[in-house]
Amino acid sequence: xxxxxxxxxxxxxxxxxxxxxxxxxxxxxxxxxxxxxxxxxxxxxxxxxxxxxxxxxxxxxxxxxxxxxxxxxxxxxxxxxxxxxxxxxxxxxxxxxxxxxxxxxxxxxxxxxxxxxxxxxxxxxxxxxxxxxxxxxxxxxxxxxxxxxxxxxxxxxxxxxxxxxxxxxxxxxxxxxxxxxxxxxxxxxxxxx
Amino acid sequence: xxxxxxxxxxxxxxxxxxxxxxxxxxxxxxxxxxxxxxxxxxxxxxxxxxxxxxxxxxxxxxxxxxxxxxxxxxxxxxxxxxxxxxxxxxxxxxxxxxxxxxxxxxxxxxxxxxxxxxxxxxxxxxxxxxxxxxxxxxxxxxxxxxxxxxxxxxxxxxxxxxxxxxxxxxxxxxxxxxxxxxxxxxxxxxxxxxxxxxxxxxxxxxxxxxxxxxxxxxxx
Numbered sequence: 001x002x003x004x005x006x007x008x009x010x011x012x013x014x015x016x017x018x019x020x021x022x023x024x025x026x027x028x029x030x031x032x033x034x035x036x037x038x039x040x041x042x043x044x045x046x047x048x049x050x051x052x053x054x055x056x057x058x059x060x061x062x063x064x065x066x067x068x069x070x071x072x073x074x075x076x077x078x079x080x081x082x083x084x085x086x087x088x089x090x091x092x093x094x095x096x097x098x099x100x101x102x103x104x105x106x107x108x109x110x111x112x113x114x115x116x117x118x119x120x121x122x123x124x125x126x127x128x129x130x131x132x133x134x135x136x137x138x139x140x141x142x143x144x145x146x147x148x149x150x151x152x153x154x155x156x157x158x159x160x161x162x163x164x165x166x167x168x169x170x171x172x173x174x175x176x177x178x179x180x181x182x183x184x185x186x187x188x189x190x191x192x193x
Numbered sequence: 194x195x196x197x198x199x200x201x202x203x204x205x206x207x208x209x210x211x212x213x214x215x216x217x218x219x220x221x222x223x224x225x226x227x228x229x230x231x232x233x234x235x236x237x238x239x240x241x242x243x244x245x246x247x248x249x250x251x252x253x254x255x256x257x258x259x260x261x262x263x264x265x266x267x268x269x270x271x272x273x274x275x276x277x278x279x280x281x282x283x284x285x286x287x288x289x290x291x292x293x294x295x296x297x298x299x300x301x302x303x304x305x306x307x308x309x310x311x312x313x314x315x316x317x318x319x320x321x322x323x324x325x326x327x328x329x330x331x332x333x334x335x336x337x338x339x340x341x342x343x344x345x346x347x348x349x350x351x352x353x354x355x356x357x358x359x360x361x362x363x364x365x366x367x368x369x370x371x372x373x374x375x376x377x378x379x380x381x382x383x384x385x386x387x388x389x390x391x392x393x394x395x396x397x398x399x400x401x402x403x404x405x406x407x408x409x410x411x412x413x
Binding site: 025026031036043107 | 262
C-alpha cells in the first residue's frame with residue numbers, strides 16, 4: 001500500500017522504522033479508477049498525491065474548451081495543483097486517472113502538521129519541490145530555445161516511460177503542439193533514421 | 194465544479210443503510226454499496242436506478258476494497274458488528290472520515306449497552322485511531338430519509354466530531370440527504386445524541402409514532 005512511497009522517500013531522506021510508522025499515521029490510501037477525477041478545477045486541491053501505481057495527468061481547459069496537459073504522473077511521482085494546495089484557493093487544473101491507480105494522499109492539514117513536527121518530512125518536501133522546479137526550468141528553457149523536433153527528441157529520451165503509456169495526442173498537448181504537427185515531426189525523425 | 198466524492202456504505206442492505214444509500218444517490222457522490230448479503234445490495238441498487246437512472250452507484254464485494262476507494266465511509270451496521278468492520282477497514286480508512294450511525298441499544302430498547310462515560314462513536318474512534326470518526330444519522334429513523342419534512346418542518350440531524358473540516362464535509366452529506374445539519378459538538382457529545390435516540394425510540398413505542406419521527410429544535 002505504501003511500498004513505493006517509502007522507497008522513494010528513503011531515496012531522498014532515510015527513515016528509521018519508527019519514523020515510517022509515525023509518518024504512516026498521516027497518509028491517506030486511495031484507489032482511483034481510470035477516468036475518475038482526483039481534482040476538478042474550481043475545487044480546492046486538498047491533497048498532494050503520490051502515485052503508488054497507475055498514471056494520472058493534470059490539465060487545464062481554455063476558454064474555447066480545449067484541454068492543455070501540464071503534467072503527467074507515473075509510479076513514484078507526485079502530482080497536485082501546487083498553487084491551490086499551498087494557498088488553499090480554487091484550483092485551475094483538473095487531475096484525472098489515465099489508468100486504474102493506487103495513490104498515497106497527504107492532506108493539507110496533515111502536510112502542515114508534518115512540516116512542523118517531522119524535520120525529515122520537511123527535507124523530503126524541499127527536495128521534491130527543488131527537483132520539480134529544476135524540471136520546470138528545463139522545460140521552459142527547452143520551449144524557448146529548441147525546435148519542436150529537438151524538443152520531441154529530448155522528451156522521448158527523458159520521459160520514455162510516459163511515451164510508452166500515454167496516447168500520442170496527449171503527448172502533443174503536453175508539448176504544446178497539435179497532434180498533426182507531432183505526427184509530422186515523428187515522420188521526419190523516422191525518415192532520418 | 195466540485196470533485197465527486199466516493200462514499201462506501203457498509204451494511205447497505207439494512208434499513209438504515211439502504212435508506213441512506215437511496216437519499217445520497219441524489220447528490221454529487223459515487224456510492225459503493227457493500228453488505229454481507231450481496232443479493233440484497235443488488236436489490237437496493239436496482240431500486241435506486243429505477244427512480245434515478247443517472248445515479249452513480251455500484252456494489253462492492255468487500256468493505257476493505259470499497260473503503261480503499263472511498264473518501265468517506267459510512268458504517269451502517271449495528272453496534273455489535275462495528276468491531277468486526279473496524280478490523281477489516283482499519284488500514285484503508287487511515288485519515289478518512291468514518292461516519293458512525295449506530296445506537297448501542299440493548300435488546301429490549303430500554304437502555305444503552307455502552308458505559309455512561311463513552312459512546313458507540315467514541316468506541317469506533319478507539320478502534321480506528323487514525324480515522325476521523327463523525328457521529329451522524331443516529332437521531333434519524335430510516336423512514337425519515339424518505340420523508341425528511343414531517344408536519345411541515347425539516348427534521349434536524351445532529352453531528353458530532355473532533356475534526357472541523359470533517360464536520361463540514363459531513364454537514365454537506367446530511368444536507369444532501371434532506372435534513373437540516375446541526376453540529377452539536379466534539380465526539381463526546383455522541384453520548385447525548387445516542388441517548389436522544391433512545392428516548393425517541395421509547396416515546397415512539399409509547400405513543401405509536403410509527404417510526405416516522407424526528408428532532409427539531411425550535412428557536413428564535
